[in-house]
Amino acid sequence: MSGNPQLAHHDLTARPDARLLLRRHGLRCTPGRLNILSLLSAPELHLSITEACERLVHIGDVVHPTTVYRTLEVLTETGLTHAVHGPGATRYGITGEPHHHTVCQRCGHISALASAHLTEAVGRIEELTGLRPDTSGSLLVYGRCADCGDDL
Ligand SMILES: [Zn+2]
């Protein structure tokens, strides 16, 4: 594991082993893939290509956005990561525990919201409207993030 103390502030037991994940999905363990998977190993983190590049630079890995894009395409195709198309740039998160997404309509920030928190609400939504989450199991909840507040 490319140990990265800066990213290690999350529950370590919940972190999937990037090498194992790649092998299980029939992908070679290239440094680029490992770095991106490590970067996204915090389940609530969903990053755009630009944000991913910024963070990779921060840990000393200078990569071209196109490379990051291609890597994320491959990881998303195999289901290791998933893309969320909110307002603004597409953001990518790691696929693990089932979660919904909250989307800030102003800055595009996306957070994960564990599905377990919304089981009842999802049940009610279906009851009232017939709508069920799609195959990704994810609802998009739009609003303003804490940083953006209420101002227009
Ligand atoms: Zn997600």
Ligand SMILES: [Zn+2]
């Ligand atoms: Zn925001």
